[in-house]
Amino acid sequence: MAGTTATDPGVTALGAGGNDGTMRAIVRSRYGGPDVLELATVERPTPAADEVLIAVRAASVNAGDRHLMRGSPFLVRLIYGGITRPRSGPLGVDVAGRVEAVGEAVTRFEPGDEVFGDLSTSGFGAFAEYVCAPEDVLASKPAGVTFEDAAAVPTAAVAALQALRDEGGIRAGERVLVNGASGGVGTFAVQLANWFGAEVTGVCSTAKVELVRSLGADHVVDYTREDATESGRTYDLIVDTAASHSLSAYRRALRPEGRYVMVGGPTSRFVRTVVFGPLLSMTxxxxxxxxxxxxxxxxxxxxxxxxxxxxxxxxIDREYELTDVPEAIRYLEAGRATGKVMVAVRGPNEGGDLAATAASDRSETSAA
Incomplete structure (x- = not known):
């Protein structure tokens, strides 16, 4: 990453971090499964003029991490560089932590501020003790919100919000179907649709029915027993995080003027939605x-x-330490996760176990 040096007068810093200018990070030198990931000691980054240096306290695992790790679909390699081997640094999209240093052009933050954000447009890197990010991809972490909770929302909750509000045009009183209601995006989509005043139906497996109901779903469909697209019930808006049916099936389940928004699922179905969605929408x-x-x-x-x-x-389904990121991604890939899979990050001077780190964060936010 381009940036200033630690002694550059354009950088305002707290002076925290390893004295030797290094940090621990999850890196990889080739594409493949979780086994290609390893914990390494690397140079700690320094912020460019418009960047802040964040001491990472929590991160979360997303589907994008596994795509970058495997270099699949191939389009990932074209977009992010590295046709035969990855050229980007550590993985990790969602981040929450404390600002340790700021570049000379930064106006929104100063050292000591607590922030959270989405690094997908700025080089990733949340699976590390420190990461640099432009100030415009970050927001101030609210007092009373733990680092863990803040790191859970940048991708999943924002995706749910934009699917419902922006692409879906949700209105109070509408019928909304959330397919994949127990996943990372789905759990937020159910809650936000409820907040917008919609009548919410969530689709999930048998074991997760009560969870989805507890999130505010008015109705829950167990997909092992019933096909939500063939029940005869129709919806004003379908938010699809699983892409488990054809576009024609979803179209039949829409009411007149209804909207279908695909958020996640297999790449092949994503491509079909991009290609055929506009064509079907014209009729x-x-x-x-x-x-x-x-x-x-x-x-x-x-x-x-x-x-x-x-x-x-x-x-929160499970929490892992930085050293266990490969296992965290392996768990997400298995398709068993309910909600979010989290990574807790401790600095070089922090001891204790993962539970103690989370407890410390909660005590700090409750005291604020």
């Missing part, structure tokens, strides 16, 4: 589209406000 009054996530501090702040108000609560 009749129903609209089928896919979400292209847009990183911005305004939406980060919005979901932060919903966290503080208790309108949304992250569902």
């Amino acid at each position: 009749g009054t129903k609209r089928l589209t896919n979400l292209m996530l847009r990183t911005n501090p305004e939406d980060l702040a919005f979901v932060g406000e919903r966290l503080v108000a208790g309108d949304i609560t992250p569902v």
Whole structure:
């Protein structure tokens, strides 16, 4: 990463971090499964003029991490560089931590501020003790919100928000179907749709029915027993995080003027939605589209406000330490995760176990 040196007068810093200018990070030198990831000691980055240096306290695992790790689909290699081997640094999209240093052009933050954000447009790197990021991909972490909860929302909750509000045009009183309601995006989509005043139906497996109901779903469909697209019930908006049916099946389940928004699922179905969604939308009054996530501090702040108000609560499936990121991604790939899979990051001078780190964060935020 381009940036200034640690002694550059354009950098304002707290002086924290390893005295030798290094940090621990999850790196890889080739594409492949979780076994290609390893914990290494690397040079600690320094912020460019418009960047801040973050001491990472928590990160979360997303589907994008596994795509970058494997270099699949091949389009990932074309977009992010490295046709035969990866050229980008550590993985990790969602981050929460403390600002340790700021570049000379930074105006929104100063050392000591607590922040959270989405690094997908700025080089990734949350699976490390430190990461640099432009200030415009970050928001201030609200007081009373733990680092863990803040790191759970930048991708999943913002994706749910943009799918419902921006692409879906959700209105109070509408019928909304969330397919994949127990996943990372789905758990937030159920809660936010409820907050918007919609009548929410969530689709999930048998074991997760009660969880989805507890998140605010008015109705829950167990996909092992019933096909939500063939029940005869129709919806104003379908938010699809699983892409488990054809576009024609979803189209049949829409009411007149209904909207379908694909958020996640197999790459082949994503491509079909991109290609055929607009064509199907041209015939009749129903609209089928896919979400292209847009990183911005305004939406980060919005979901932060919903966290503080208790309108949304992250569902945390498992927590891993930085050393166990390969296992965290392996678990996510297995498709068993409910809600979010988290990574807790401790600095070189922090001891204790993962539970103690999380407890410390909660005590700090409750005292604020």
